[in-house]
Amino acid sequence: MALTNQQVATALNEAFPGAVLKTEEPYGMLTLEISKEKIKDVITWLKNDETLKIHFLTLLGGMHYPDDKGKELGVVYHFHSLQNNFRLRLKTFFAIGNPHVPTITDLFETANWQERETFDFFGIWFDGHPNMKRILNEDDMDYHPMRKEYQLEDATREDKDDRYFGR
Amino acid sequence: MSKDINIHKAPELPSTDTIDGEIATLNLGPTHPATHGIFQNILKVDGERILSSEQTVGYIHRAFEKLAERRPYNQITPITDRLNYCSSPINNIGWHLTVEKLIQADIPKKVDYMRVIIMELARIADHLVCNAVIGVDTGALTGFTYMFQVREEIYDLFEAVCGARLTTNISRIGGFEREFSKDFHKKLDKFIKTFPAKFEEFNNMLARNRIFMDRCMKAGPISAKRALDYGFTGPNLRAAGVDYDVRVMNPYCSYQDFKFDVPIGKDGDTYDRFMVRQEEIRQSFSIIKQALAGMPEGKHYADVPEFYLPPKDDVYTKMEALIYHFKIIMGETPVPVGEVYHSVEGGNGELGYYLVSDGGRTPYRLQFRRPCFIYYQAYPEMITGQVISDAVLTLSSLNVIAGELDA
Numbered sequence: 001m002a003l004t005n006q007q008v009a010t011a012l013n014e015a016f017p018g019a020v021l022k023t024e025e026p027y028g029m030l031t032l033e034i035s036k037e038k039i040k041d042v043i044t045w046l047k048n049d050e051t052l053k054i055h056f057l058t059l060l061g062g063m064h065y066p067d068d069k070g071k072e073l074g075v076v077y078h079f080h081s082l083q084n085n086f087r088l089r090l091k092t093f094f095a096i097g098n099p100h101v102p103t104i105t106d107l108f109e110t111a112n113w114q115e116r117e118t119f120d121f122f123g124i125w126f127d128g129h130p131n132m133k134r135i136l137n138e139d140d141m142d143y144h145p146m147r148k149e150y151q152l153e154d155a156t157r158e159d160k161d162d163r164y165f166g167r
Numbered sequence: 168m169s170k171d172i173n174i175h176k177a178p179e180l181p182s183t184d185t186i187d188g189e190i191a192t193l194n195l196g197p198t199h200p201a202t203h204g205i206f207q208n209i210l211k212v213d214g215e216r217i218l219s220s221e222q223t224v225g226y227i228h229r230a231f232e233k234l235a236e237r238r239p240y241n242q243i244t245p246i247t248d249r250l251n252y253c254s255s256p257i258n259n260i261g262w263h264l265t266v267e268k269l270i271q272a273d274i275p276k277k278v279d280y281m282r283v284i285i286m287e288l289a290r291i292a293d294h295l296v297c298n299a300v301i302g303v304d305t306g307a308l309t310g311f312t313y314m315f316q317v318r319e320e321i322y323d324l325f326e327a328v329c330g331a332r333l334t335t336n337i338s339r340i341g342g343f344e345r346e347f348s349k350d351f352h353k354k355l356d357k358f359i360k361t362f363p364a365k366f367e368e369f370n371n372m373l374a375r376n377r378i379f380m381d382r383c384m385k386a387g388p389i390s391a392k393r394a395l396d397y398g399f400t401g402p403n404l405r406a407a408g409v410d411y412d413v414r415v416m417n418p419y420c421s422y423q424d425f426k427f428d429v430p431i432g433k434d435g436d437t438y439d440r441f442m443v444r445q446e447e448i449r450q451s452f453s454i455i456k457q458a459l460a461g462m463p464e465g466k467h468y469a470d471v472p473e474f475y476l477p478p479k480d481d482v483y484t485k486m487e488a489l490i491y492h493f494k495i496i497m498g499e500t501p502v503p504v505g506e507v508y509h510s511v512e513g514g515n516g517e518l519g520y521y522l523v524s525d526g527g528r529t530p531y532r533l534q535f536r537r538p539c540f541i542y543y544q545a546y547p548e549m550i551t552g553q554v555i556s557d558a559v560l561t562l563s564s565l566n567v568i569a570g571e572l573d574a
Binding site: 026027029031055056057058059061063064076078082085087089108109110112113114117121135136137138145146150152 | 224225228230232233234236237268269393395396397398409411416417505506507508510517519521523532534536540541543544545573574
């Protein structure tokens with residue numbers, strides 16, 4: 001059975017009225033922004049729903065929009081229903097002052113390391129994660145390097161100033 | 168030799184609590200010839216039996232996702248080389264396909280076919296190394312030396328296309344930098360003639376070899392359900408019995424034009440992974456032949472002047488070409504705002520690129536779906552209760568590549 005974006009969006013809106021904050025379809029992939037309070041329930045429902053059969057978590061990662069006050073940090077989930085060959089992207093955003101989201105390791109084993117990686121690089125805490133510690137960076141690192149405030153290169157360098165390149 | 172000793176049957180191991188009752192800690196890696204890369208596993212062993220394992224990853228972490236946020240799109244290709252360096256061309260082309268999806272470029276059929284040839288060659292090289300190494304870890308070094316000669320021929324082919332061998336930086340956004348040369352076609356024809364015999368010789372040495380089979384069967388098994396739960400993709404998932412192949416499920420690069428089978432295994436153990444890869448090599452070889460036979464006429468690049476470098480002659484004589492050349496080299500090309508996820512079937516599974524563009528010269532965020540990173544977390548579960556030599560075998564049959572694991 002081929003699922004359409006419309007079907008899934010409608011079903012989700014019916015099951016969780018008010019949880020979907022934004023619906024988009026960039027390049028054909030259904031992208032829904034879900035409120036942080038509902039994200040765990042929505043994912044649980046997606047996984048257990050008989051028609052959607054979204055059993056596969058493809059990718060989980062963090063996002064940082066420093067200018068979006070109150071919703072600076074976010075988690076982006078990519079799901080895939082292998083039976084229906086349907087892909088779905090969920091996002092949830094929250095304030096940088098309280099970077100906590102519920103873990104989904106109890107639903108998808110594969111989320112374990114991906115959540116640790118997201119924690120490592122973005123400082124997002126996944127509540128209920130069995131082993132919430134850094135994974136790729138060293139343990140005593142005291143910052144989360146994928147956040148936008150950390151420049152890749154030494155900010156004091158003058159010989160590579162963007163102005164000289166017309167930017 | 169006494170009659171009642173069956174040399175083909177591994178002795179039954181006593182249950183975990185009765186070997187000698189003393190639990191030892193053993194470091195498997197980080198640098199050990201048997202780990203084929205920098206992996207550390209802290210094993211708790213009772214005699215030879217593994218009770219638990221804890222992994223340490225990140226030894227060669229190079230911050231690719233952060234680096235990518237500072238680089239123009241065409242300069243990210245060399246980063247992708249260094250993910251799964253056993254099949255760099257698939258990474259390169261996967262990245263180019265992602266950007267082409269973002270800019271909605273119309274790619275000529277000929278480019279697709281050329282890319283398919285390169286990607287399938289890379290897949291063969293990747294699988295050959297993996298399977299040859301499984302042979303090494305079971306004690307059969309000969310096949311490895313033979314298969315490395317074949318891999319060398321494939322690297323010669325890459326060299327004929329792009330000048331590089333391991334970290335290829337092959338293909339460009341929009342197509343290839345040049346046509347396949349006569350030299351390449353000559354080498355490819357030779358490869359097509361000689362490869363099957365060499366490969367089947369290797370296959371005959373191991374596939375139905377009693378010692379090899381006894382050694383690999385039931386080593387590091389995983390069920391289909393657990394494999395899916397752990398996010399397995401590629402040959403490792405197919406060995407567990409799930410026929411998920413990105414090339415079939417979400418065809419890219421005109422893969423729908425080719426006829427090929429998706430082999431699956433049953434038990435998800437080392438032997439199934441070996442056999443699935445062996446069959447995939449045959450299928451890849453068949454795809455190469457089909458692509459070569461059906462190679463369409465046309466140009467080897469798409470009409471995307473803002474991304475594809477103009478010919479040097481034009482750069483010196485035409486104003487537009489000079490402008491485009493300058494803009495591409497300086498990374499000043501405007502890119503549409505948007506977010507796109509694109510995945511290809513890499514050597515180890517679904518290699519995905521999640522690209523978020525804010526219209527700037529570099530990606531706002533680029534996340535790689537690295538299949539190794541995702542499935543390596545299942546390793547402790549797969550080796551618990553097994554013996555140490557099986558743990559080594561499981562590691563090599565999973566084909567964990569350090570570059571892809573740590574990014």
